[in-house]
Amino acid sequence: MTISMNAERIVILTGAGLSAESGLGTFRDKDGLWTRYDLNEVATPEGFARNPALVHEFYNARRANMLAANPNAAHLALADLQHFAPDRVTLVTQNVDDLLERAGAREVIHMHGELTRALCASCDHRWDAPETMQPTDPCPACGAQSTRPDIVWFGEFPYQMERIEAALTNADLFVAIGTSGNVYPAAGFVQEAIFAGARTLELNLEASANTGLFHESRLGPASLVVPEWVAEIRS
Numbered sequence: 001m002t003i004s005m006n007a008e009r010i011v012i013l014t015g016a017g018l019s020a021e022s023g024l025g026t027f028r029d030k031d032g033l034w035t036r037y038d039l040n041e042v043a044t045p046e047g048f049a050r051n052p053a054l055v056h057e058f059y060n061a062r063r064a065n066m067l068a069a070n071p072n073a074a075h076l077a078l079a080d081l082q083h084f085a086p087d088r089v090t091l092v093t094q095n096v097d098d099l100l101e102r103a104g105a106r107e108v109i110h111m112h113g114e115l116t117r118a119l120c121a122s123c124d125h126r127w128d129a130p131e132t133m134q135p136t137d138p139c140p141a142c143g144a145q146s147t148r149p150d151i152v153w154f155g156e157f158p159y160q161m162e163r164i165e166a167a168l169t170n171a172d173l174f175v176a177i178g179t180s181g182n183v184y185p186a187a188g189f190v191q192e193a194i195f196a197g198a199r200t201l202e203l204n205l206e207a208s209a210n211t212g213l214f215h216e217s218r219l220g221p222a223s224l225v226v227p228e229w230v231a232e233i234r235s
């Protein structure tokens, strides 16, 4: 049984599992980032206020890993699907890396921000992040030394929610790839899609926290299950 062949409008939500096989760490898996770092210290505005140098160190290291990594077969398959049906596919990612873009995808909605961007905590100006950022970097617009990575931390409002909600409202098919279903509002998208009448599909290495909400779950590494699904939907 396939649930994907006739879908007109497809919303795809990706998580850390999409980039795992490119060598970028996930958060909650065994050996994930949250087993080595205290998320309250590196992924909250309060942690940044306490110790901006530590937060920059964390994101500088992740930016370096990202620059050394390459898109894998799953990124390439999603970019391919978007090229095949540009008006039908909305790509939403929780990932802050640029591997979907480097695979050729366009207009990716980065709801948790991007490692390649910097944000002034004083005036909200945004600009391209240098490879290494420091707390003393001045904002190019206002000069304040309150530069931060343009990342959505816990307690902050994710980006482009109106655009995402509109896409979910019109979705015929919602696909979640490589995300554990632990972090909201992204973890609630499957319910919103069902409410809108969409079919739902999970592609993950292991069943997610909200696997029971999906009409179908296909388990396996993203580099295998994503290209398989894309080939199926394109056939």
Ligand code: BJW
Residues within 6 Å of the ligand: 014, 015, 016, 017, 018, 020, 021, 026, 027, 028, 029, 032, 043, 094, 095, 096, 112, 151, 152, 153, 154, 155, 156, 157, 158, 161, 177, 178, 179, 180, 181, 182, 183, 184, 185, 203, 204, 205, 206, 207, 208, 220, 221, 222, 223
């Ligand atoms: C593979 C694989 C392979 C591995 N192939 N798969 C109580 C109840 C409900 C909500 C809350 C609550 N208390 C607080 C909240 C809100 C809070 C929240 O959800 N907290 C939970 C922890 C409970 N959320 C927020 O604060 C968010 N803002 C917010 O809610 O604003 C108010 C609002 C309300 C309503 C509407 C709109 C707004 C902000 C969340 C910000 C998240 N930030 C982070 C860090 C910053 C980004 C970064 O540094 O990269 O984002 S946390 C971290 O988790 C990161 C990720 O994007 C996010 C999701 O993680 P993800 O991608 O799912 O990764 P993992 O590691 O969890 O899972 C990996 C998956 O991959 C697994 O399933 C593996 O099986 C799989 N996998 N290898 C395929 N090869």
